[in-house]
Amino acid sequence: MAVVELTGVTKKFGDVLAVDAVNLAIADGEFMVFVGPSGCGKSTTLRMVAGLEATTAGTIAIGDRDVTRLQPKDRNVAMVFQNYALYAHKNVYQNLGFGLQVRGTPKSEIDMRVRRAADMLGIEDLLDRKPKQLSGGQKQRVALGRALVRDPDVFLLDEPLSNLDAKMRVRMREEIAKLHAATGSSMIYVTHDQIEAMTLGDRIAVMQDGRVQQVGPPLELYDRPANVFVASFIGSPEMNLIEGELAQKGKAAGFVSGELSLPAPAKLKDPSNGGREVVAGVRPEHLAVVSDAHAGFAAKVDLVEQMGAQTLLLCSSGATSVRALVDRDDKVAIGDRIRLQAAQDNVHVFDLGNGASLLAG
Amino acid sequence: MNDITLGRRAALYGLVCVTVLYSFFPIYWMLISSFRDDRSLYANFSLLPGPFSLTNYEVLLELTDYPTWFTNSILVAFGTVCITLVISVLIAYSVTRLQFRGKMVVVGTMLYAYMFPPLLLAIPLFSLFVKLGLADTRLSLMISHCTITLPLGVWLLWGFFKQIPMDVEEAAMVDGCSRLRAFILVVLPLTLPGVLTVAIFSFLLSWTDYTFALVMIGTDSLKTLPAGLDTMVGSYELRWGELMAGSTLIALPLLVMFMFLSRYFIHGLSAGALKG
Numbered sequence: 001m002a003v004v005e006l007t008g009v010t011k012k013f014g015d016v017l018a019v020d021a022v023n024l025a026i027a028d029g030e031f032m033v034f035v036g037p038s039g040c041g042k043s044t045t046l047r048m049v050a051g052l053e054a055t056t057a058g059t060i061a062i063g064d065r066d067v068t069r070l071q072p073k074d075r076n077v078a079m080v081f082q083n084y085a086l087y088a089h090k091n092v093y094q095n096l097g098f099g100l101q102v103r104g105t106p107k108s109e110i111d112m113r114v115r116r117a118a119d120m121l122g123i124e125d126l127l128d129r130k131p132k133q134l135s136g137g138q139k140q141r142v143a144l145g146r147a148l149v150r151d152p153d154v155f156l157l158d159e160p161l162s163n164l165d166a167k168m169r170v171r172m173r174e175e176i177a178k179l180h181a182a183t184g185s186s187m188i189y190v191t192h193d194q195i196e197a198m199t200l201g202d203r204i205a206v207m208q209d210g211r212v213q214q215v216g217p218p219l220e221l222y223d224r225p226a227n228v229f230v231a232s233f234i235g236s237p238e239m240n241l242i243e244g245e246l247a248q249k250g251k252a253a254g255f256v257s258g259e260l261s262l263p264a265p266a267k268l269k270d271p272s273n274g275g276r277e278v279v280a281g282v283r284p285e286h287l288a289v290v291s292d293a294h295a296g297f298a299a300k301v302d303l304v305e306q307m308g309a310q311t312l313l314l315c316s317s318g319a320t321s322v323r324a325l326v327d328r329d330d331k332v333a334i335g336d337r338i339r340l341q342a343a344q345d346n347v348h349v350f351d352l353g354n355g356a357s358l359l360a361g
Numbered sequence: 362m363n364d365i366t367l368g369r370r371a372a373l374y375g376l377v378c379v380t381v382l383y384s385f386f387p388i389y390w391m392l393i394s395s396f397r398d399d400r401s402l403y404a405n406f407s408l409l410p411g412p413f414s415l416t417n418y419e420v421l422l423e424l425t426d427y428p429t430w431f432t433n434s435i436l437v438a439f440g441t442v443c444i445t446l447v448i449s450v451l452i453a454y455s456v457t458r459l460q461f462r463g464k465m466v467v468v469g470t471m472l473y474a475y476m477f478p479p480l481l482l483a484i485p486l487f488s489l490f491v492k493l494g495l496a497d498t499r500l501s502l503m504i505s506h507c508t509i510t511l512p513l514g515v516w517l518l519w520g521f522f523k524q525i526p527m528d529v530e531e532a533a534m535v536d537g538c539s540r541l542r543a544f545i546l547v548v549l550p551l552t553l554p555g556v557l558t559v560a561i562f563s564f565l566l567s568w569t570d571y572t573f574a575l576v577m578i579g580t581d582s583l584k585t586l587p588a589g590l591d592t593m594v595g596s597y598e599l600r601w602g603e604l605m606a607g608s609t610l611i612a613l614p615l616l617v618m619f620m621f622l623s624r625y626f627i628h629g630l631s632a633g634a635l636k637g
């Protein structure tokens with residue numbers, strides 16, 4: 001059962017096409033993440049679900065109601081804003097209870113729900129404080145609590161963690177995940193941080209230029225990116241993307257670009273396509289240093305970044321630069337000549353023109 | 362080091378004292394004169410208060426139209442405050458929140474109107490009121506006062522509404538409020554210092570206005586305090602004692618208002634449009 005269903009949802013600001021015919025269904029209890037670069041239309045899409053922005057075209061349904069023309073107050077959604085948006089003149093208790101109070105909930109019930117939410121978020125001691133007496137993390141908890149007490153059909157969160165410092169961000173991320181598990185509510189979460197997207201989402205919708213590029217579970221996006229954009233956006237460090245051509249059938253290397261060669265993946269849609277110009281992609285963590293002088297391709301180490309458990313090598317093979325993320329290696333030094341190899345199944349191939357993946361399924 | 366700061370402090374305090382003395386002496390003089398009887402007003406007076414007498418107040422309240430003028434002043438001032446608040450809140454809010462053509466022209470024009478000296482506005486306004494059949498009414502005086510209070514109100518509140526982030530209002534709407542309800546329950550309380558500042562400004566202006574009152578109102582029983590007191594000057598003799606008592610009573614509501622609201626007033630001045 002889809003709790004939220006977007007059909008052909010489009011938004012224009014004057015001539016700017018901010019959201020372009022988005023079709024998406026969010027299931028009951030699902031944690032859906034919208035991710036994409038700045039300005040791709042994530043917030044606008046979320047705000048259209050909330051009713052804060054009118055749609056230019058398309059319909060939005062929540063549960064079995066068409067809410068496209070309804071006011072925000074009639075949609076039974078709750079929203080958490082990037083800048084917390086707490087009511088500065090009310091204390092924490094009143095902030096939490098406000099949504100219930102305007103709906104005419106009895107006082108005793110408000111009290112019970114506010115205390116339960118405060119308990120879940122560990123903010124019982126802050127109930128008498130005003131928002132300006134709270135730290136950023138505490139403010140965000142209150143903002144979450146304000147959504148939580150309402151028992152909405154769907155939670156909408158727009159970059160709720162981006163104002164927090166790195167440590168607090170990780171902590172709150174875990175708490176949001178726990179909250180989702182505990183309440184089992186549907187959530188739509190907007191972020192531009194792909195790590196947040198990967199760790200939180202049941203499914204991720206990657207957006208670019210107002211369009212959804214691909215929707216799927218995090219690991220599916222990681223393993224089978226539908227196009228060059230998704231491939232480069234998901235995963236860190238970024239996937240190496242190399243322009244070159246597919247070799248003729250029968251050759252050992254499936255893909256060549258100057259001195260660089262990679263095996264062609266077995267799932268290639270049309271393997272007979274020898275000579276076709278394509279973009280090949282391989283993730284840094286899927287490149288390994290090999291000692292066999294005939295395996296893989298030769299590369300020169302340009303830069304070494306020690307990251308603790310792993311070592312990131314910036315290498316060049318001819319004019320192409322590639323990054324390899326390998327197990328910790330204390331000996332490798334700038335200027336070393338090494339050989340890098342990727343397993344056949346870890347190589348992606350994309351169309352040079354439109355960037356679409358050329359792998360089957 | 363310590364000496365310098367001490368010296369500076371002393372100089373600063375000295376300066377403050379001089380300023381306070383300078384501004385408050387007339388008020389002090391008005392107050393003590395109002396409580397003297399005629400004889401001690403003109404002969405062998407001293408800077409210290411006394412001898413104490415209430416005759417001035419008795420004469421003022423029993424033998425002149427003062428109570429009527431006081432009522433008129435109250436009516437006009439409250440009317441001005443209400444009109445100003447309702448209209449300037451509506452304009453300032455729509456200018457900050459809605460997109461429409463020429464909204465900056467609206468604000469610009471209003472500020473321009475604010476720069477006119479009252480007398481320049483009063484005469485054409487009066488002829489307008491005559492045409493409309495409103496001449497010589499309290500309503501015409503309220504409308505005249507609004508020509509000054511409205512631009513100021515819009516300008517001040519505009520600064521306040523700009524400071525309230527859009528998302529607080531949106532949060533209230535998602536929480537279950539209509540736009541109007543979000544405005545009343547969330548935006549207005551947050552801009553209360555601004556609203557009070559505008560209310561005080563309008564009240565002050567209307568309460569102390571002399572120019573418009575002189576031009577707009579001819580009938581004695583419709584006059585406000587400043588214009589009414591003026592009729593006491595020179596009609597047969599200068600009655601200083603009653604004038605001082607009348608002025609003291611004009612100042613009284615202002616004093617009370619300031620005691621209760623100065624906190625908001627100062628906050629409003631420093632937080633609103635005047636700051637940035």
Ligand SMILES: Nc1ncnc2c1ncn2[C@@H]1O[C@H](COP(=O)(O)OP(=O)(O)OP(=O)(O)O)[C@@H](O)[C@H]1O
Nearest residue numbers: 013016018036037038039040041042043044045192
């Ligand atoms: N009120 C508006 N008026 C005009 N254009 C707008 C408005 N709101 C958003 N846009 C435009 O719509 C596009 C999408 O904006 P949106 O805020 O949805 O991006 P986003 O994906 O949330 O980006 P970010 O990660 O920076 O928050 C952008 O090009 C933006 O400039």
Ligand SMILES: [Mg+2]
Nearest residue numbers: 042043044158
């Ligand atoms: Mg955004």
